[in-house]
Amino acid sequence: MNEQEFAELAAGAALDALSPDDQQRYHAALVANPQWQAIADDDVDTAGMLASGATPVVPGPGIRAALLARIAETPQDGRAIVSDSIPDTLPESNSAGAEDSADAEDSSSVADELESDDLAPGDPRAAATPKAPPHRLRILFTLAACLALLVGVGIGAVAVNDYLNRPASVIALQDIQAAGDAQQASVPLEGGGTATAHWSASLGTSVLVTDGVPSLADGETYELWYVRGETPISAGVFDADGGEATAVLAGDMHAGDVIAVTVEQAGGSPSGSPTTDPVVVIPTA
Template sequence: MNEKDFAELAAGAALHTLTAEDERRFRAALLEHPEWQTIVDADAASAGMLAETTATVDPPASIRSALLAQIALTPQNEVAGPDDAGRSDAAAPVRTSPDAPSAEDVPSAGSAEVAHDPTPAKPRRWVRAVFALAACLAVLVGVGVGAVALNDQLNRPASVVALQEIEAAGDAEQATVALDDGGTATAHWSASVGKAVLVADGIPTPAEGETYELWFVRGDAPVSAGVFDVDGGDATALLAGDMQAGDAIAVTVEQAGGSPTGQPTTDPVIVIPTA
């Protein structure tokens, strides 16, 4: 058995489709050629990817079409049909080659001289071709799903990243106040991380041409910490600048873009003491 024939059997073994005879040949060849174990391992890994690929992510139709086209174009050995089993010698095609033996030269079925080829039929080549294409499909689907997950991970808002850093810190602190409209606002901060994040739930969307602005209030001196948007009554905002011990966190309604003077122009709608 050559390596190509073994690779065909290895693909069938990975998919658990070998007959008992092919399984015996597969095991015997592996014992004779232990260096072919790498083929077995690679096919087992590919089969594992196929098993883990779920149907929740549909591959592009073009890939499926290409796979079916490849199956159709790949040569396949003929397999005798049920009608062929009882066909008589008289119905067999007549060989026209001048070198073909005559009927008298062919040993009868009961003759001891009947030739017998001990070499079993070679496995069909299309099995490995389909296996390889299917494995590639699984990789493409897996890469697609992984790319989406990676993209989501890399494009997380800075406020979400900061909030996770704060919550993971050993000195994380938070304070919550109720809003007039029934919502809540929670300030999260950590001295070791050096960041503060405001999370609001049920906060009204500002009127057109207006925005919310954040402030660190140190004594009587407000320090602007940036503006933020509201999405469906929710907001997660990272305060710009450094928070100092004892700072209160406040929110005012300002014109779009923030206060033009650098100081609050309205009374605060949120005030969260942190000390």
Template sequence: MNEREFAELAAGAAVHALSAEDEQRYLRALAENPQWQAIADDDADVAALLAAGAPEVAPPASIRAALLDEITRTPQTTTAPEQSGGETRSGGAPRPHRMRMLFALAACLVVLGGLGFGAVAMSGILSPPASVVALQQIESAADAQQASVDLESGGTATAHWSPSLGSVVLVTDGVAEPDPGKTYELWFVRGETPIPAGVFSVDAGAATTQLDGQMQTGDVIAVTVEQDGGSPTGLPTTTPVIVIPTA
């Protein structure tokens, strides 16, 4: 992925509008290219400003009509597939050029209030999930670390953590949905003691989840499959499907 494509994905991430696949591509690219953090920060700042700074105002009908006409006439182009190590990436929505255009249009719509969305109504869309914010904070920390494992059932899981922050975020890709009535539960395994750290679900095999509580040096990050709501006993009831040591 080049810097231009990352910038387009960063615009989508700022308004929480990426598909699960593109969000994983964005997070991986950010982890591999920390020098691009400023791009992500700039887009996040713009999104926050749009969410907080514009009252709901109805523009003249002519402006709204012109804007919608421009949307209709703008060519919906896509970038060429990305080649990496023999693997071809195609598809994914929205694609980069279109996402950058949508980000600009979203700014116009928030300022104009042309479709009846005020700043308060848009704030939920423009605010990134807490887990994504936590991941960005970890990756910005001087002592940021990460470890990945390939899963027997397919897919991968990557733990991102910062000892100074005491924070951990787990990113999964290609992980199967649990059976009906079941959920994934996170654990800090501290010595021989498992400590519950929240539950999570996956969307098309992907998830970005911050663990509840503070990690300690040497903790193992584990995931088990439990009943909805988590283990009723506060202890794992199944063999972990994900185990990631942090030491």
């Protein structure tokens, strides 16, 4: 990942608009390139400045209940409630004529209103000209308010959905970084990449972040290990997408464990022990 690609991800992260996959790429790139932290910080400051320019609006506590109640009482057969004083139904013999008459009156009112705008002040015709029914404006304002509410709810739902659907590895990494005893260590990879282990002894959790790890042949996978003394303990498998991966190690980490990675057959070592030399070795002591 180059600096321009990271800058695009950083802008999305500042707006909380990254997909789970992009969040994973963003964190991995930031870990592998700590000098890019300034880019991320600038984007966060810019997003905060833009947000501070908007006047905060706190919806009333009853707005949701009122909206749901209105939806519940609104007919679902195409009829519209214009006013509580208008009955839901009209006599069948007059309903068609009433609708035609109402349409004609509305059209006449709109035309008269347009004509009255052209009359000079003081013209007696202006005072006698009927205006458009005020309920039309109320309906327009109501629709606009509902649209704004629904748009706000939709944006909030996307943000909440993205937050709730974060990958387990990203959640674990964020938990580790928030821990008071968070530690990390990096080692170079063959071919110029890096592997960084993050861990917290108090949480008993560790995460491996790779950038530039070589792609494997079909039928192969990377397997994680805790090496405790002389005993390797499998901690799960992972695949690298485009050379990048963020993988949480399964099981509890113990103080002094060595985090290692080997190349195994798909699904992991069938014997439960490494079958190849490790390509990553990171001591945590």
